[in-house]
Amino acid sequence: MIRAALRNPYLVIVFILAVLLVGGTVALRMPADILPIFRTPAVQILTLYPGMPTQTMERDITNRLERWTSQANGVALQESKSLLGVSVVRDYFRPDIDPSTALSQVSSLASSDLYYLPPGTIPPMVMPYDPTASIPLALLTVSSDTLNETQLYDVAYFNIRNMLSGITGTIAPAVFGGRIRRIYVYVDPNKLAAHRMSALDVANSLRQWNTLIPTGDAKIGPKDYFVLTNGMVPKIDEINGFPLKVVNGAPVFVKDIGYAMDTYQIQTNVAHVNGRRQVYIPIYRQPGANTIEVVDGLKDTLGSIKARIPPADVSDNIGRMADWLAGEKGPAGAKTSAVNPAVE
DSSP states (O other), X not given: OXXXXXXXXXXXXXXXXXXXXXXXXXXHHSOOOSSOOOOSOEEEEEEEOTTOOHHHIIIIIIHHHHHHHTTSTTEEEEEEEEETTEEEEEEEEOTTSOHHHHHHHHHHHHHHHGGGSOTTOOOOEEEEOXXXXXXXXXXXXXXXXXXXXXXXXXXXXXXXXXHHTTSTTXXXXXXXXXXXXXXXXXXXXXXXXXXXOOHHHHHHHHHHHSOEEEEEEEEETXXXXXXXXXXXXXXXXXXXXXXXXXXXXXEEEHHHHEEEEEEEOOOOOOEXXXXXXXXXXXXXXXXXXXXXXXXXXXHHHHHHHHHHSOOOOHHHHHTSOGGGGGSSOOOSXXXXXXXXXXXX
């Protein structure tokens, strides 16, 4: 080898230059990541039944899904967890199994098992699982000097979370902190009894009157008219005028037995950031996504997210139904900031 190198010095030089060129190109294009990529296929089945006891979730839902999904070809290991109203089953496959094949098999088997699950069970959600992607890469906080916790939650849930979905490799599954807006009708038990009514009568009447029903079209002459029957009220106070029942020939309205209020459901979690009650969104990466690219993409998009939060009159939003906030308008004065955009 030495004699051949001495006889062909230029060939050796070209070979060295080629190695340097290829090595430099590969080094520049090699992806850098903080966490390793989980190559073994794994699938997670999430099943919800709000309010169901943990023991029932384990016996009637988790065990059934374990038995059914274990029939998938190539299952090497199963893990499960049962909580109050939540069942989580994870199927780990052999490395030689294609991830798409594993996902399709488990999806089909989980859907087939729905017939045998307790009535009212929400259909199982089947998704790829990556144990290295279970740690949040960043926390996106939402704060405001003018909005309360209910309005902050609406901004984060209906606006900002949807904007985050445009970042490649990003998952923003939940919003923590804040208060979830609800429209409640508070009734007086004594007034209900005086009108010979029950709380179920009030619930059924509210469900009947506050509706949006597609009625199709009406052909009149040469024209075809689209008919829209919208019975949803634009202001909360109008709910007080809903008729509930006719008693002794006279209608009973909501205002006769109680009142409607724009409020929030019982708060179950509180988030404090820098000593203030705020709302935060944990940012996760999708299976196989690059950690550094996800964090960099989030940093680059923060300015666009702030600019795209649409302005609106805050006092105007208080008198709107909760579903109205899912549209294009949203409260003003919200601001976002990145906290801890790295994995510790």
